[in-house]
Amino acid sequence: MRRAFTLVELLVVIAIVAMLVGLLLPAVQSARESARRTSCRSHLKQIGLAIQNYEASHSVLPFGWDTHGTLWSALLLPYIEGHALHDSLTFAESGPGSWAAAGPNEDAAGTVLEVYRCPSMSQPLHLNSSFIRARVPTSYRGNGGTQVTSDDTSTIVVPGTRSFEMRDQNGIFYACSRVRLSAVRDGLSNTVFVGESHTDNHFLKDGQSMDYWYLGSPQIDPCRCDGGTGGTEFSETAASFYPRMNLRFHDPTAHGRLMELAYGSYHRGGATFVLGDGAVRFIADTIDLETYRALGSRSGAESFILD
Template sequence: MTCLTTQSSRRTPATPCTAPSTARPTTSTRGFTLVELLVVIAIIGVLVGLLLPAVQSAREAARRMQCGNNLKQIGLGLHVYHDTFNKFPYGWDNRGMTWSGHILPQIEQANLYQTLIFQESGLGNWGTDDGPNEEACETVIPTYRCPSMALPLHMDYNGIPQRVPASYRGVAGTLATSDDTSTALPDTISLESLDQDGIFYACSKTKFRDILDGTSNTIMIGESYNNPKFVKDGQGMDYWYIGAPQTDPCRCDGGTGGTEFSEVAGVTITPVNAVIRAPLMSGRLMELSFGSYHLGGAHFLKCDGSVSFLTESLAEDVYDALGSRDGGEIPGEI
């Protein structure tokens, strides 16, 4: 190493030349104490506790919006069907075909509709193994499923191994108290009767001109709390689409052919979400009730194509007025 010095007029004592130090300054590091770590964990826990409900609420809001959009799509399909055939489809017919099957071409499911066989026997039967009608009932159609429904996509039910649960049913009206006339309440009718005051029932051919209460005052499709595993009084809370094996024997003459029409239609004689709110109600009435997996009510499609969320606290007379097409009522505030 060479040390450079400057000349000066005055001589100074020589200073030793030393090399620069290569040692690094020492720094002390300090970690979290146990108390500080516990505080941080507690803060994170509080933040997560505050954030999760907000995330869940946002997700449910999105699911509710999608559910309403499904009903709007169904409403559009029903209107197109009416424009084409000058009537709404049957609630169900004597082949067990339901309203949701009839409008498949109108909701962009024409290819699936073309596979159906319209006959009573052989491959046309809904219970024929590996038949096209059975396979149609095993096909997932997102338009017919609410995103909030807590059920698997497929269930083994009524002889259809991969049957797909549905979220929406037709409104048969306000009068029926059972699927079967033998179990209906006194002075009421069952879904076997052709004298319903709603839009969808056995071989119904309802037209816009029949909706005397006004299309904006009449509901035609409602959400349903589907839970096939819940059975009360021998009645399962199960709802399906396209075809129904148990409904198949229906003769559309007001007789006793067929059963379990509640799989595809409901009534407003029972309150919204009766499965949850009225546990003491008979199973025959309960399965006719509309409801949903949303908190506080359910979505309904009106005949004018609009969708409303009807709350569980809706007055009974207002709910009944919305359920009938020609009762002459003036629904109050929803």
């Protein structure tokens, strides 16, 4: 006579299976996050190589942004297999050159480029923002230096610091910048070029959203390269080493402008950066603030050891 499972035995089996799934699930999630982190490192490695190739071709590093809101990430397109997209852009102050006008520039801002996106980032592929339909958020921003505490000079958070509206920052990417490798006197292995950001378009504090983008920005457009001021939201493409990394999570009371400017990531415990020599490093957010800021200046002559 064939004996079937009793209800008690079936419940025991189900309980054992559930327990095994509970034990395995964290391991699976950890493996997936490890794969995503590796992919993120690979993206930053590609960006670092693209910057080096750009410099080899032009004898200068890409500007952070220019007068019609073109960003450093757009200049790298030919070096990340984006020749066709680069050639479709209109580099002009108005008309088709506007990033918010229907045309190739707006289309480009809505084109998904995997190299500019960390797989761990929990943001939609497309969002409507600043009159750009289906705009694509990014995970990576350029190094704007160590002195910036606001996008606009009129809203500087810490007295004696600077805003991205000002020219001549001590980082790598800023308004109409033309930084040469020879100007990175702290050493390429001691200076960050690009790093991760915890992009979160739905988080708002003190009127500031953690929204970061690539290729172009309508709000940056009024910027001038003649020493004048204008434009805003430069933090869409550049970050500051003045606030500590992952500031939003370490100090929820901090001003939203500082949170917006801070580097961070969706990886626990720190963020990934590419240095001037092309090396990619994961840096813990517990790093000493003085050492951290030293990574953001190109010629501060700081003395430190990066473990």
